[in-house]
Amino acid sequence: MASIELKSLRKAYGAAEVIKGVDLSIDHGEFCVFVGPSGCGKSTLLRMISGLEEVTSGDIEIAGDLVTKIPAADRGLAMVFQSYALYPHMTVRQNLSFGLENINTPRAEITTKVQEVATMLQIDQLLDRRPKDLSGGQRQRVAIGRAVVREPRVFLFDEPLSNLDAELRVDMRGEISALHKRLGNTMIYVTHDQVEAMTMADKIAVLRLGELEQFGRPLDLFNDPQNLFVAGFIGSPKMNFMAGTVHSADRSLLTLDTGEEVSLPVTGFAHREGEKVTLGVRPNDLRPEDHGAIHIEVRAVEQLGADSYLYGALKDGTRLTVHNPGQTHVTAGDNVALGFDPSAVHLFDTESGLTLREAA
Amino acid sequence: MARVWDFLTATRGGARLHWTDWASYAYLCAGVFLMFFPVLWLIMSSFKTEGDLQRYPPTFLPYQQETLMVEGFDDPLPLFEMTGGDYEGMILAQVRRVGLQAQMVDPTNPGERLRVSIENYRPVDSVTLAWENYTGLFDRFNFLLYFWNSTFITVTATLIMLLTNSMAAFALSKYQFRGRTFVLLLVIGTLMIPQTVVLVPLFLIVSEMGMSNSLWGVIIPGAATPTGVFLLRQYMLTIPDEILDAARMDKASEWKIYWRIMVPLSAPAIAVLAILAIMWRWNDFLWPLIVLTQSENFTLQLALNSFQGELRTEWSSLLAMTVLTLLPIALVFTFLQKYIATGIASTGGK
Numbered sequence: 078m079a080s081i082e083l084k085s086l087r088k089a090y091g092a093a094e095v096i097k098g099v100d101l102s103i104d105h106g107e108f109c110v111f112v113g114p115s116g117c118g119k120s121t122l123l124r125m126i127s128g129l130e131e132v133t134s135g136d137i138e139i140a141g142d143l144v145t146k147i148p149a150a151d152r153g154l155a156m157v158f159q160s161y162a163l164y165p166h167m168t169v170r171q172n173l174s175f176g177l178e179n180i181n182t183p184r185a186e187i188t189t190k191v192q193e194v195a196t197m198l199q200i201d202q203l204l205d206r207r208p209k210d211l212s213g214g215q216r217q218r219v220a221i222g223r224a225v226v227r228e229p230r231v232f233l234f235d236e237p238l239s240n241l242d243a244e245l246r247v248d249m250r251g252e253i254s255a256l257h258k259r260l261g262n263t264m265i266y267v268t269h270d271q272v273e274a275m276t277m278a279d280k281i282a283v284l285r286l287g288e289l290e291q292f293g294r295p296l297d298l299f300n301d302p303q304n305l306f307v308a309g310f311i312g313s314p315k316m317n318f319m320a321g322t323v324h325s326a327d328r329s330l331l332t333l334d335t336g337e338e339v340s341l342p343v344t345g346f347a348h349r350e351g352e353k354v355t356l357g358v359r360p361n362d363l364r365p366e367d368h369g370a371i372h373i374e375v376r377a378v379e380q381l382g383a384d385s386y387l388y389g390a391l392k393d394g395t396r397l398t399v400h401n402p403g404q405t406h407v408t409a410g411d412n413v414a415l416g417f418d419p420s421a422v423h424l425f426d427t428e429s430g431l432t433l434r435e436a437a
Numbered sequence: 438m439a440r441v442w443d444f445l446t447a448t449r450g451g452a453r454l455h456w457t458d459w460a461s462y463a464y465l466c467a468g469v470f471l472m473f474f475p476v477l478w479l480i481m482s483s484f485k486t487e488g489d490l491q492r493y494p495p496t497f498l499p500y501q502q503e504t505l506m507v508e509g510f511d512d513p514l515p516l517f518e519m520t521g522g523d524y525e526g527m528i529l530a531q532v533r534r535v536g537l538q539a540q541m542v543d544p545t546n547p548g549e550r551l552r553v554s555i556e557n558y559r560p561v562d563s564v565t566l567a568w569e570n571y572t573g574l575f576d577r578f579n580f581l582l583y584f585w586n587s588t589f590i591t592v593t594a595t596l597i598m599l600l601t602n603s604m605a606a607f608a609l610s611k612y613q614f615r616g617r618t619f620v621l622l623l624v625i626g627t628l629m630i631p632q633t634v635v636l637v638p639l640f641l642i643v644s645e646m647g648m649s650n651s652l653w654g655v656i657i658p659g660a661a662t663p664t665g666v667f668l669l670r671q672y673m674l675t676i677p678d679e680i681l682d683a684a685r686m687d688k689a690s691e692w693k694i695y696w697r698i699m700v701p702l703s704a705p706a707i708a709v710l711a712i713l714a715i716m717w718r719w720n721d722f723l724w725p726l727i728v729l730t731q732s733e734n735f736t737l738q739l740a741l742n743s744f745q746g747e748l749r750t751e752w753s754s755l756l757a758m759t760v761l762t763l764l765p766i767a768l769v770f771t772f773l774q775k776y777i778a779t780g781i782a783s784t785g786g787k
Binding site: 124127129148149150151154155156158159160162163164165166175176179180223227 | 677679680682683684685686687688689690693697698701702704
């Protein structure tokens, strides 16, 4: 069992605090993705778990053991680096066996293990080559193989796919997911790509500026974002935000800053009359309607064949994206009225950015 | 071979020679002449006899006067060609010379003595290599002992230097510790102190430690060089930290990271330093001269110096030994020069 527990973990470089007290608990066998914009501290957090980065304060527990002060080598983890970090002067075989040699594994056992892993990752043809003779995807496999061969308790991935081209990235994504299913180990995966996070994760931890914004299952994050940041970060294209003020006594009407009036769901949200709120609607929940309450001027149209996207702006310049299944006749410059299903909206307190959804 | 020829005859392009081709080749030829001619002269001179070396005007090729065994004489007699007088055109052997007159003998008629004026003859020379200059080094002088001393100092000092310098460079490039910049500045700062200034203190230390007149007294003080530390550090900075992190995750000890990861990856820079170190140690003169006082500990450079006496200098032996001294370093350079080029290109060092 290799669950991971982070307890008010902090990291500071001098006066600059990059991790500001993260509490997180990852269960055994879970595939957990740390996601966030660059500079949010997700890689630092991963390196702290790995032991490569010292902890300023707080504790890390792996499988119930306190490992905060234990060196990286003795934590029983394996890591796949963004740059792969293969040893350039060693062949693939030596790269794979280096870790096993360091723990004094018998020769014969090393040979079988390396062969097994190489076959599993389809790199058995490449064992005698050096990293510089491999393609990006092959290097990636070797890097993963080097982690797998040591049979660690936990795998750590630090943006492993960011150096691959789009097509290969999709392939490798599938392979890493498959690997997780086969091995059943706990895995922590760092990425800035929310699509990767959504497709691979059992649990996603969204980080921003060294703080944990939300931790949960991908669809929970998508359906019930805790704050404006998570709402904007998860989902592609981004959620649309419109600022306004609740103005009716029964809380069913919202006046946008542009003066337009839209209806709101009365139940499920804890908004009050007179409160400044931000309305969040996903692009696929907006649709052109003849008598729609929101009016935009379309600035650009993307026709993808099966889908089309309208990019427009409200009167006050707030940008909106509309997802339209199928093809559209709308062109740039048109004025379009939009409507939405009130049950699909999100409501946030403008000041604090927190969701106004009432806990179920 | 064809590639070498192509390289040597490379032009700017086109069938005709551009004026820049002429200029480049003229410049290169001048360079080759300037660099190589003295060495060639040295090699030629090392095959000259002591007498030939004193000849004026000097000749490029080594000449020796031909001699002949003539009946009735115990030693071979030197041959002369007559350029005037009664025997013009004949080749005669000289028996003895008194002032401006010489007593000659015709090799075909050894019974008769002929008197000639030395204005009328010219020695019969032929190109002959005086190998005895070289064999004499082994017979009369202890060349092999000096060679061994030099080799031992060079090899040991280079190995110790590479080990200590690369470890220092590893620490200074890859570890974060308090005072790292200070240590680095200290190392670089020593570059600014001329060697001659520390000569006396260094000698006092060496003699206090009982290493004077011992090869170790030459080896140890030169083992750590700021240049080497700096050069290796600059190279090691270019090795990504992620590789070291990967090794740490692979449970490699810090020593293993140094030995299995850092050293192989710094090989180009280490090769450059090795070549420089070999050249420095092999050519070093001043420090061994100070430390080594007894001739059985002399290096080749000191032995060469000892040929130059106050009253007499044995040029033929000196030159031959110079050639032999140059030889190993030239070989090292020939075989390792490609590392120098790549190493300098990748370290930006000198």
